[in-house]
Amino acid sequence: MAGSHWLSMQQVVEKLIERGHEVVVVIPEASWHMRTTDAYVVKTYPVSYTLEELDNAFHEYVAAHLKDLPFPLNTLAIYNSLTHIFRKLFVQCKDLFSSKETLQYLNQSGFDAVLTDPIVLCGATVANYFSLPSVFFVRGFPCSLEYKAPQCPSPLSYIPRTFISYSDRMTFFQRVENALLALLELVYCNGFYKDAVEFSSEVLQRDVSLLDLLSSASLWLLRFDFVFEYVRPVMPNMVFIGGINCARRKPLSKEFEAIVNASGEHGIIVFSLGSMVSEIPMKKAKEIAEALGSVPQTVLWRYTGEAPPNLPKNVKLVKWLPQNDLLAHPKTRAFITHGGSHGVYEGICNAVPMVLMPLFGDQMDNAKRVESRGAGVTLNILEMTSKDISAALKAVINDKKYKENIKRLSDLHLDRPIHPLDLAVHWVEFVMRHKGAPHLRPAAHDLNWIQYHSLDVIAFLLAVVLLSLFISVKCCLFCCRRCCFKKGRTRKPTKSKSH
Amino acid sequence: MAGSHWLSMQQVVEKLIERGHEVVVVIPEASWHMRTTDAYVVKTYPVSYTLEELDNAFHEYVAAHLKDLPFPLNTLAIYNSLTHIFRKLFVQCKDLFSSKETLQYLNQSGFDAVLTDPIVLCGATVANYFSLPSVFFVRGFPCSLEYKAPQCPSPLSYIPRTFISYSDRMTFFQRVENALLALLELVYCNGFYKDAVEFSSEVLQRDVSLLDLLSSASLWLLRFDFVFEYVRPVMPNMVFIGGINCARRKPLSKEFEAIVNASGEHGIIVFSLGSMVSEIPMKKAKEIAEALGSVPQTVLWRYTGEAPPNLPKNVKLVKWLPQNDLLAHPKTRAFITHGGSHGVYEGICNAVPMVLMPLFGDQMDNAKRVESRGAGVTLNILEMTSKDISAALKAVINDKKYKENIKRLSDLHLDRPIHPLDLAVHWVEFVMRHKGAPHLRPAAHDLNWIQYHSLDVIAFLLAVVLLSLFISVKCCLFCCRRCCFKKGRTRKPTKSKSH
Numbered sequence: 001m002a003g004s005h006w007l008s009m010q011q012v013v014e015k016l017i018e019r020g021h022e023v024v025v026v027i028p029e030a031s032w033h034m035r036t037t038d039a040y041v042v043k044t045y046p047v048s049y050t051l052e053e054l055d056n057a058f059h060e061y062v063a064a065h066l067k068d069l070p071f072p073l074n075t076l077a078i079y080n081s082l083t084h085i086f087r088k089l090f091v092q093c094k095d096l097f098s099s100k101e102t103l104q105y106l107n108q109s110g111f112d113a114v115l116t117d118p119i120v121l122c123g124a125t126v127a128n129y130f131s132l133p134s135v136f137f138v139r140g141f142p143c144s145l146e147y148k149a150p151q152c153p154s155p156l157s158y159i160p161r162t163f164i165s166y167s168d169r170m171t172f173f174q175r176v177e178n179a180l181l182a183l184l185e186l187v188y189c190n191g192f193y194k195d196a197v198e199f200s201s202e203v204l205q206r207d208v209s210l211l212d213l214l215s216s217a218s219l220w221l222l223r224f225d226f227v228f229e230y231v232r233p234v235m236p237n238m239v240f241i242g243g244i245n246c247a248r249r250k251p252l253s254k255e256f257e258a259i260v261n262a263s264g265e266h267g268i269i270v271f272s273l274g275s276m277v278s279e280i281p282m283k284k285a286k287e288i289a290e291a292l293g294s295v296p297q298t299v300l301w302r303y304t305g306e307a308p309p310n311l312p313k314n315v316k317l318v319k320w321l322p323q324n325d326l327l328a329h330p331k332t333r334a335f336i337t338h339g340g341s342h343g344v345y346e347g348i349c350n351a352v353p354m355v356l357m358p359l360f361g362d363q364m365d366n367a368k369r370v371e372s373r374g375a376g377v378t379l380n381i382l383e384m385t386s387k388d389i390s391a392a393l394k395a396v397i398n399d400k401k402y403k404e405n406i407k408r409l410s411d412l413h414l415d416r417p418i419h420p421l422d423l424a425v426h427w428v429e430f431v432m433r434h435k436g437a438p439h440l441r442p443a444a445h446d447l448n449w450i451q452y453h454s455l456d457v458i459a460f461l462l463a464v465v466l467l468s469l470f471i472s473v474k475c476c477l478f479c480c481r482r483c484c485f486k487k488g489r490t491r492k493p494t495k496s497k498s499h
Numbered sequence: 500m501a502g503s504h505w506l507s508m509q510q511v512v513e514k515l516i517e518r519g520h521e522v523v524v525v526i527p528e529a530s531w532h533m534r535t536t537d538a539y540v541v542k543t544y545p546v547s548y549t550l551e552e553l554d555n556a557f558h559e560y561v562a563a564h565l566k567d568l569p570f571p572l573n574t575l576a577i578y579n580s581l582t583h584i585f586r587k588l589f590v591q592c593k594d595l596f597s598s599k600e601t602l603q604y605l606n607q608s609g610f611d612a613v614l615t616d617p618i619v620l621c622g623a624t625v626a627n628y629f630s631l632p633s634v635f636f637v638r639g640f641p642c643s644l645e646y647k648a649p650q651c652p653s654p655l656s657y658i659p660r661t662f663i664s665y666s667d668r669m670t671f672f673q674r675v676e677n678a679l680l681a682l683l684e685l686v687y688c689n690g691f692y693k694d695a696v697e698f699s700s701e702v703l704q705r706d707v708s709l710l711d712l713l714s715s716a717s718l719w720l721l722r723f724d725f726v727f728e729y730v731r732p733v734m735p736n737m738v739f740i741g742g743i744n745c746a747r748r749k750p751l752s753k754e755f756e757a758i759v760n761a762s763g764e765h766g767i768i769v770f771s772l773g774s775m776v777s778e779i780p781m782k783k784a785k786e787i788a789e790a791l792g793s794v795p796q797t798v799l800w801r802y803t804g805e806a807p808p809n810l811p812k813n814v815k816l817v818k819w820l821p822q823n824d825l826l827a828h829p830k831t832r833a834f835i836t837h838g839g840s841h842g843v844y845e846g847i848c849n850a851v852p853m854v855l856m857p858l859f860g861d862q863m864d865n866a867k868r869v870e871s872r873g874a875g876v877t878l879n880i881l882e883m884t885s886k887d888i889s890a891a892l893k894a895v896i897n898d899k900k901y902k903e904n905i906k907r908l909s910d911l912h913l914d915r916p917i918h919p920l921d922l923a924v925h926w927v928e929f930v931m932r933h934k935g936a937p938h939l940r941p942a943a944h945d946l947n948w949i950q951y952h953s954l955d956v957i958a959f960l961l962a963v964v965l966l967s968l969f970i971s972v973k974c975c976l977f978c979c980r981r982c983c984f985k986k987g988r989t990r991k992p993t994k995s996k997s998h
Binding site (some may be wrong): 158175176179227231233236237269392418426434437439440443446447450457458461 | 675717943
């Protein structure tokens with residue numbers, strides 16, 4: 001999986017190579033953030049679209065979030081633009097299986113395992129096609145499939161569904177909404193993945209369902225940590241590696257070191273809307289620039305768009321910034337982020353309070369989590385004014401509770417028996433060594449829906465109870481009748497006598 | 500908690516001391532396996548019973564399992580003898596809280612955390628009384644309380660209840676039985692723990708329930724590993740440290756080394772019914788002795804009772820044996836065990852196939868697990884003949900599949916990113932450092948039963964659907980009536996015309 005999904009996966013790949021494994025990274029010719037390198041073997045395959053088309057689809061998707069349409073038009077616009085990207089990404093898989101040369105190469109290379117982000121299903125299909133054990137590297141899925149597929153229970157009463165942006169403490173009506181969303185998901189995800197699943201069935205020459213494909217994973221490496229994620233049931237084949245991306249820390253370059261040092265006692269603010277979004281509409285940019293001028297800190301803003309004309313002096317626009325290294329600097333006071341999971345974990349690792357401007361995907365959910373922990377302030381990117389931004393920034397910088405809360409989260413997060421990167425590598429190697437992890441597969445996979453929920457047992461026990469009741473009542477009635485009849489018979493003669 | 504429960508806990512205590520912590524072990528004056536030592540500070544408190552009384556209660560309990568009574572008399576006899584022991588153990592807690600000197604000592608010592616096996620609730624009561632965070636060190640509970648208390652779902656369809664001795668692949672009627680047992684548990688455990696919970700409420704001066712007491716744990720250290728335990732949902736505050744007891748491995752003493760070396764190519768069999776049971780009825784001992792004579796291996800039998808008169812030459816009776824070190828010896832061919840969890844994990848760690856003679860507690864469940872993994876043969880201690888024992892021994896020694904299966908389990912079990920003892924120590928220290936682990940507490944604790952299962956949401960949605968249906972039907976009927984009425988009116992004149 002390309003894009004930001006690749007960023008922390010790359011670290012696992014590099015560590016695996018460091019430990020002496022041979023890793024081949026299979027990349028579509030047009031993709032985000034993935035490129036040929038000397039660090040690992042790369043196998044590219046031709047795709048039937050250009051990078052420009054892919055970029056356009058993504059820009060359309062981001063733009064759909066910035067359009068101020070009324071409900072349900074906004075949701076529909078987002079859904080349509082999302083299916084547009086996913087259709088492109090599904091086509092990747094067709095392209096891969098059309099490339100005979102790639103297939104032959106993969107077939108001959110004798111791999112031990114497939115490490116994949118399964119969100120577009122192609123890695124899962126490849127693993128099934130070559131009968132290889134697979135490790136899924138996941139931040140999340142629509143419809144909470146990362147829990148559904150490994151048969152992990154998700155009580156609707158305290159586990160908000162993906163994209164609903166509620167906390168684990170919901171009011172009654174929020175719980176109703178959560179349940180309705182879960183009902184909607186019963187159809188929504190199957191529709192969303194229909195093309196990809198059909199193609200997988202074609203390739204694997206058997207009827208597979210979405211859950212068949214996903215439940216084939218030997219192990220799930222989930223980029224979660226419970227200082228951030230809501231506490232919930234999990235399964236033994238889930239390994240939690242949230243914060244894995246904080247591993248790579250280098251000293252700042254001279255250029256950045258100079259900017260940070262020049263910031264004086266007020267320190268700096270790091271501002272980035274993530275690796276996937278580097279510009280925003282000028283109107284928004286102007287409002288943000290105005291707000292940034294209202295704080296005494298130096299702001300390092302990763303921005304590749306046209307500079308807003310009202311850019312204040314304390315703001316430095318840069319095309320790229322070493323985010324984790326900057327956040328680790330003791331002079332950093334706040335982090336303005338879109339709420340992507342990588343950024344949020346870097347904020348947590350380095351204990352920097354956040355102002356969140358979520359845009360798409362899991363970002364709204366992430367922002368809600370940070371906010372519900374009291375470690376940041378979330379802004380609605382559509383409605384926020386420069387005053388809101390300024391107030392939010394001043395709050396997270398000057399109100400001590402934000403710093404205290406993020407420091408507490410950070411301490412808890414970093415106090416772990418083993419670094420997430422080492423943990424991830426251990427479990428990938430485990431799957432390679434043991435050809436999977438069948439001992440971690442729950443027996444629930446062999447039950448159908450009725451059996452899993454014990455509906456047949458409940459029906460049987462109810463039937464037994466009702467039958468027993470029925471028989472008891474019948475017996476009683478029979479006895480009563482006998483009694484009455486006898487009484488009747490003893491009375492009758494008396495009656496006839498009286499006549 | 501004394502007895503075999505203490506054995507692996509002691510290792511955690513010793514490791515904590517090694518790492519510079521101060522640990523005080525609080526011991527009732529009469530207890531099993533716990534004694535004063537130089538390795539750690541021990542605080543004893545007087546109890547109102549003697550060790551002999553406790554021993555007698557335990558012997559009665561074991562004897563109840565060896566009596567060949569018909570159902571339900573056998574179950575009742577076991578239940579009565581078990582409540583007898585537990586009543587004695589509950590009294591410990593009263594004795595502790597009656598000892599003003601002990602309470603004062605505990606109060607003044609400024610502890611960071613309580614590490615306890617909560618099965619008799621006293622540790623949990625102490626932790627609540629002194630408002631200290633607690634870590635529970637557990638093998639298991641009646642009624643699967645170790646899952647119920649931390650709000651961990653346990654689907655009845657594939658998770659056998661404690662003591663039912665089914666595997667995770669149950670037939671329909673086994674699932675019915677499992678559900679019935681779960682229903683029984685709704686009353687059984689509250690009754691079983693009634694006295695202890697009443698006493699805790701008295702001490703804590705507030706009404707506490709069994710689940711209140713148990714759900715106060717910051718962290719659960721569970722002596723489980725999923726090569727052995729059935730795969731099931733778990734919670735983030737559960738840490739799995741199965742096999743923790745295999746840590747302590749020393750070279751054999753000269754005496755044992757000599758016996759093992761003298762066994763020749765056939766090797767040895769290790770035989771122990773655990774630390775709590777050292778003798779059995781003579782009739783059983785004779786049958787076992789006869790069977791042991793039928794195999795060419797040297798048998799090392801831990802037995803303190805009267806030697807059976809038919810003891811064959813290849814059997815050496817010993818009062819104690821270094822079980823884990825013997826099992827680790829390459830000449831060991833089989834392990835005859837009662838199926839206690841410590842022994843089973845030592846069998847797994849050292850890849851020795853097992854013949855299991857479960858007696859009480861979780862031993863039947865453990866034996867079923869080993870058997871369902873194809874790593875051992877279970878015998879019914881009441882019904883087994885010397886032929887059965889001999890056949891079982893020959894099977895696990897000569898049939899390669901047992902050795903292969905236990906080797907596979909062993910390889911999987913030992914392939915872990917961190918040793919269970921280090922993991923346990925890390926999490927105890929974590930709770931000490933952070934004064935608990937509130938970030939791992941699920942929001943489910945704040946919901947009542949109806950809310951947790953979303954029954955209120957289901958009722959509301961049903962009501963909405965039914966009301967909508969009702970209104971729609973009423974509207975339809977109203978419309979129909981209007982139509983009919985109009986038709987009726989238009990028809991009537993026609994009718995009158997025709998007259």
